[in-house]
Amino acid sequence: MTHPSAPPSLADLRAEIDRIDAAMHHLLMERSAIIDRLVQVKRSQGTEGGSAFRPAREADMMRRLVERHHGLLPLDTVESIWRVIIATFTYVQAPYAVHADLAVGEPAMRDSARFHFGFTVPFVPHMGASGVIEAVEASKGDLGLLPATVGTIPWWTALEPERAPKIIARLPFVERADHPAALPVFVVSHPIPDAAVTEVRVYSVRVSGWSARAGHALPAFAEVLIAPDEALDGAALLVSLPPGHDIGEVLTALKGAGAGIRGMCAVGSHAAIHKVHA
Numbered sequence: 001m002t003h004p005s006a007p008p009s010l011a012d013l014r015a016e017i018d019r020i021d022a023a024m025h026h027l028l029m030e031r032s033a034i035i036d037r038l039v040q041v042k043r044s045q046g047t048e049g050g051s052a053f054r055p056a057r058e059a060d061m062m063r064r065l066v067e068r069h070h071g072l073l074p075l076d077t078v079e080s081i082w083r084v085i086i087a088t089f090t091y092v093q094a095p096y097a098v099h100a101d102l103a104v105g106e107p108a109m110r111d112s113a114r115f116h117f118g119f120t121v122p123f124v125p126h127m128g129a130s131g132v133i134e135a136v137e138a139s140k141g142d143l144g145l146l147p148a149t150v151g152t153i154p155w156w157t158a159l160e161p162e163r164a165p166k167i168i169a170r171l172p173f174v175e176r177a178d179h180p181a182a183l184p185v186f187v188v189s190h191p192i193p194d195a196a197v198t199e200v201r202v203y204s205v206r207v208s209g210w211s212a213r214a215g216h217a218l219p220a221f222a223e224v225l226i227a228p229d230e231a232l233d234g235a236a237l238l239v240s241l242p243p244g245h246d247i248g249e250v251l252t253a254l255k256g257a258g259a260g261i262r263g264m265c266a267v268g269s270h271a272a273i274h275k276v277h278a
């Protein structure tokens, strides 16, 4: 007979693990059934079609996941599991592919795509942003991943035409030191008006008379990617504005520093970046 306070046997603990694994699996199957019903509701409301990716909802889910997590299991693992769950349930609602610009460096971009969208969603590599943007534009509901890092090609000017894809999200949803898929990436797709998050608004701004002075005049609240424009002294800017700020503030600062504004166009928006401090 086992003593009541005797430590549990390995077999007992493994039986507990089997019980939990089966419960988690059943919960995932239950989630599938809910997704089935969600698709029917979306269909009846006429809100399905194109991409099933809902960036506002996903940003909110990822933030809450990170906030409630504690314990031994690394946050990286929990986040990656949920990314695969959500991205795959997006895929089963409406198949899509993820097109990625590998020019920024293949390993980092591939890691980002796989971390955020898993392995069921097809991954389509491109060498350069224009191929990504064209593929997304030609698709019904594909997503494109473009680097939110400084480069020499102002890919965002291709998002200016009204019918061109727009920025709908920025990854990772939750930033922290040593994130396993840390490359900052913009997600582009056909605009999804019913589900867009407008916390951070993103603008393409073309400037003439670009100078170091103009660069220094950029307000600190704006996050700006700068690339040379075709014109000799020109620059193409991708300006991300946090809530509570207006693009007019940036244009005024640039003009005050002697730069000319040749064009300005909204090219999308995304959820505010949620930062976690370890």
Ligand SMILES: O=C(O)C(=O)C[C@]1(C(=O)O)C=C[C@@H](O)C=C1
Pocket: 038, 052, 053, 054, 055, 057, 058, 085, 086, 087, 089, 090, 093
């Ligand atoms: O909430 C929705 O609209 C869903 O489609 C469900 C779901 C999910 O699996 O939780 C999937 C895709 C969306 O991007 C957001 C969330």
